[in-house]
Amino acid sequence: MEHNHAIVHRDDEASRIGMWLFIFTELFLFAGLFLVFIVYRYKYSESFHLASKELNITIGAINSIVLLLSGMTIGISHVAIQKGNKKLTLYLLAITIILGIVFLVNKYFEWRIKFEHGLYPGSVDLLALSKGDIMFFGLYFFMTGLHALHLIAGLAFISVVFGAVVREKVHATKFALLENCGLYWHLVDLVWLFLFPLFYLIN
Amino acid sequence: MDQNYVSYLDYQGKYKGIRSWIFSTDHKRIALLYLYSIVSFFLVGATLGLLMKLELIAPGRTIMGAQTYNGLFTLHGITMIFLVVIPGIPAVFGNFFLPILIGAKDVAFPKLNLLSWWLYVTGAVIALSSQFMGSGPPDTGWTFYAPYSLMAPTNVIAALLGAFVLGFSSILTGLNFITTIHRMRAPGMKWLKMPLFPWSLYATGWIQLLATPIIGITLLMVIAERLFKIGFFNPALGGDPVLYQHLFWIYSHPAVYIMILPAMGVISEVIPTFSHKTIFGYKAIVFSSLAIAFVGYFVWGHHMFAAGLSSQSLFAFSFLTFIVAIPSAVKVFNWVATMYKGSIDRQTPFLWAISFIFVFMIGGLSGLFLGSPATDVHLHDTAFVVGHFHFIIFGGTGFAFMAAIHYWFPKIYGRMYDTSWANKGWMIFFTGFLFLYTPMFYLGLTGMPRRSYDYLPQYQTPNIISSLGSIVMLCGLAIIIMNLVRSASHGVKAESDPWGGKTLEWQVPSPPPLENFEEIPAITNGPYEYK
Numbered sequence: 001m002e003h004n005h006a007i008v009h010r011d012d013e014a015s016r017i018g019m020w021l022f023i024f025t026e027l028f029l030f031a032g033l034f035l036v037f038i039v040y041r042y043k044y045s046e047s048f049h050l051a052s053k054e055l056n057i058t059i060g061a062i063n064s065i066v067l068l069l070s071g072m073t074i075g076i077s078h079v080a081i082q083k084g085n086k087k088l089t090l091y092l093l094a095i096t097i098i099l100g101i102v103f104l105v106n107k108y109f110e111w112r113i114k115f116e117h118g119l120y121p122g123s124v125d126l127l128a129l130s131k132g133d134i135m136f137f138g139l140y141f142f143m144t145g146l147h148a149l150h151l152i153a154g155l156a157f158i159s160v161v162f163g164a165v166v167r168e169k170v171h172a173t174k175f176a177l178l179e180n181c182g183l184y185w186h187l188v189d190l191v192w193l194f195l196f197p198l199f200y201l202i203n
Numbered sequence: 204m205d206q207n208y209v210s211y212l213d214y215q216g217k218y219k220g221i222r223s224w225i226f227s228t229d230h231k232r233i234a235l236l237y238l239y240s241i242v243s244f245f246l247v248g249a250t251l252g253l254l255m256k257l258e259l260i261a262p263g264r265t266i267m268g269a270q271t272y273n274g275l276f277t278l279h280g281i282t283m284i285f286l287v288v289i290p291g292i293p294a295v296f297g298n299f300f301l302p303i304l305i306g307a308k309d310v311a312f313p314k315l316n317l318l319s320w321w322l323y324v325t326g327a328v329i330a331l332s333s334q335f336m337g338s339g340p341p342d343t344g345w346t347f348y349a350p351y352s353l354m355a356p357t358n359v360i361a362a363l364l365g366a367f368v369l370g371f372s373s374i375l376t377g378l379n380f381i382t383t384i385h386r387m388r389a390p391g392m393k394w395l396k397m398p399l400f401p402w403s404l405y406a407t408g409w410i411q412l413l414a415t416p417i418i419g420i421t422l423l424m425v426i427a428e429r430l431f432k433i434g435f436f437n438p439a440l441g442g443d444p445v446l447y448q449h450l451f452w453i454y455s456h457p458a459v460y461i462m463i464l465p466a467m468g469v470i471s472e473v474i475p476t477f478s479h480k481t482i483f484g485y486k487a488i489v490f491s492s493l494a495i496a497f498v499g500y501f502v503w504g505h506h507m508f509a510a511g512l513s514s515q516s517l518f519a520f521s522f523l524t525f526i527v528a529i530p531s532a533v534k535v536f537n538w539v540a541t542m543y544k545g546s547i548d549r550q551t552p553f554l555w556a557i558s559f560i561f562v563f564m565i566g567g568l569s570g571l572f573l574g575s576p577a578t579d580v581h582l583h584d585t586a587f588v589v590g591h592f593h594f595i596i597f598g599g600t601g602f603a604f605m606a607a608i609h610y611w612f613p614k615i616y617g618r619m620y621d622t623s624w625a626n627k628g629w630m631i632f633f634t635g636f637l638f639l640y641t642p643m644f645y646l647g648l649t650g651m652p653r654r655s656y657d658y659l660p661q662y663q664t665p666n667i668i669s670s671l672g673s674i675v676m677l678c679g680l681a682i683i684i685m686n687l688v689r690s691a692s693h694g695v696k697a698e699s700d701p702w703g704g705k706t707l708e709w710q711v712p713s714p715p716p717l718e719n720f721e722e723i724p725a726i727t728n729g730p731y732e733y734k
Contacts, residue, residue, distance in 0.1 A: 014311045014386040021378045021412055029416035039446055122432035131441025138433035
């Protein structure tokens with residue numbers, strides 16, 4: 001018998017199912033947090049309303065647009081690879097990565113301003129405020145932080161796909177990896193599109 | 204099948220020695236990696252349990268003080284739940300037999316499967332490192348209840364992080380199995396021609412996927428609270444400890460179905476084989492598995508009857524708890540009806556299976572006492588809960604694991620074990636089990652609290668019975684393990700179908716070749732068609 005598992009049969013449908021299942025898991029991970037958010041939003045609705053005014057809607061909105069654009073570019077790269085246009089695919093993936101980094105840089109400045117104002121978990125200034133404020137900023141840092149970690153993981157994933165396109169491991173007839181990467185990136189998008197109104201646009 | 208095939212045990216690939224195992228993507232080798240790791244951790248957990256029983260043999264300090272005892276029951280719980288029972292049957296027997304039972308050559312994602320095992324080992328190392336590093340063994344209990352877990356001076360973070368990584372491993376196993384079942388069933392194997400063990404793994408897979416992330420995020424929140432003083436569950440910072448309990452049980456109640464559903468799947472395979480009869484009510488078993496997986500999501504509140512929930516939620520959670528008992532009972536009736544007028548072959552796996560039904564019924568029925576709020580207020584946090592839980596989880600998953608290893612042993616190793624010693628081991632283990640856990644019901648009813656190293660003198664007699672039972676049970680365990688270990692290398696060679704089973708694993712040689720099937724079989728019949 002010379003069979004070897006190195007000879008794997010290819011099943012794009014299976015890898016797509018696998019990715020969707022993983023996304024379900026990720027959604028439930030965030031769902032747990034959204035549940036916590038809802039509970040405390042209800043309990044401290046007034047403080048949440050006031051604390052949310054501390055967040056910069058302009059930066060938040062810019063970041064939302066940046067992420068939506070990146071979702072578009074990775075979506076188009078999926079079409080480009082199917083048409084066999086390797087160069088365009090690489091350009092689009094690179095733009096997606098740059099947009100992701102722009103988001104992180106914006107986020108960094110947002111966080112830094114909060115730190116300068118003493119609005120971070122455990123700071124003396126924050127502990128002097130009401131319980132609702134403490135909870136709002138605790139949730140803000142935890143949820144946007146977890147989202148940023150997912151975004152970094154997504155960027156790493158796109159970089160891997162970028163390399164695979166360069167080496168032609170991903171091409172016009174074999175693009176499941178790029179497709180799954182796109183699915184994951186859209187998840188990162190989607191979570192942000194919930195985070196933005198929940199934290200910035202409380203009214 | 205020709206005689207000079209190479210079995211998966213002898214197959215020589217790129218690597219030699221231990222590396223040909225720990226880097227193998229073959230589902231059968233990964234299954235054995237899990238088997239050896241899980242059994243090792245089980246022995247650790249059982250030793251801790253024995254030490255606790257020795258401490259409880261007399262009131263007052265016997266062999267350890269309160270802090271050591273708290274550390275022991277915490278580690279016993281973490282080891283047994285996260286390292287043994289949750290991966291247990293799916294990771295070992297699911298990995299080995301799911302592909303074979305559905306006529307596939309491997310799982311859908313073999314590399315991911317190996318990654319799951321590595322994550323499992325990593326999680327185990329992190330969790331166990333909590334014992335030796337930092338500020339002493341965690342003493343929160345395996346439930347990590349807030350607010351104590353937020354402020355305990357012990358090394359809780361390592362235990363939480365370990366549990367988080369283990370959860371990730373469990374999710375990947377579930378994901379892999381669901382995809383495998385969707386995509387890799389042999390031609391002709393329609394959904395309702397699939398054997399029942401794969402069905403139970405399918406239902407389990409969905410719970411693993413959709414419940415585990417909730418505990419994952421909850422554990423991360425507790426870690427963040429300890430590191431960064433965020434107040435999610437800390438009342439001093441505006442948090443709510445009861446919310447922790449909700450989140451914890453939203454996962455951990457479905458998790459008991461992660462533990463018990465695969466066990467039910469094993470029993471549904473063993474009973475028809477040794478009754479030489481088609482399973483009674485195949486569809487009822489399939490749909491009751493799915494019903495358990497679904498309804499199991501909505502009963503978590505019955506762990507919190509004493510936590511101050513509103514009376515409306517008490518009513519709803521209690522009602523749903525009684526509802527979820529129905530599909531479990533359906534299965535019991537199906538198994539018993541399968542045996543009716545069958546030609547029963549009283550082999551070791553069958554003995555384990557019927558003793559499973561016995562202890563599972565005691566465990567299940569005692570659960571109803573805890574499921575109704577009025578009696579639960581009396582029994583909450585007493586030894587009764589410990590008795591109930593061990594009857595249903597150790598008696599359920601543990602006995603099914605034993606049934607599975609004795610059922611599939613000849614297939615896994617290609618050798619038979621000594622049935623006479625196996626039966627003696629079963630008899631001693633079963634007797635010890637009953638003496639160990641039955642007194643706990645009485646102790647709980649009369650008011651002995653759990654998780655305490657000390658008790659009032661009037662509780663001593665049942666505690667002595669229970670402690671002696673634990674020693675008897677471990678003697679039985681020693682016989683069982685020695686018999687199996689010896690037989691794996693010295694037993695008589697097994698045929699491909701020693702029990703007269705009808706499912707696909709009995710149609711391949713023992714032990715199976717690397718690729719399981721020379722040709723993927725075409726399926727025309729249902730899985731259990733006798734005569």
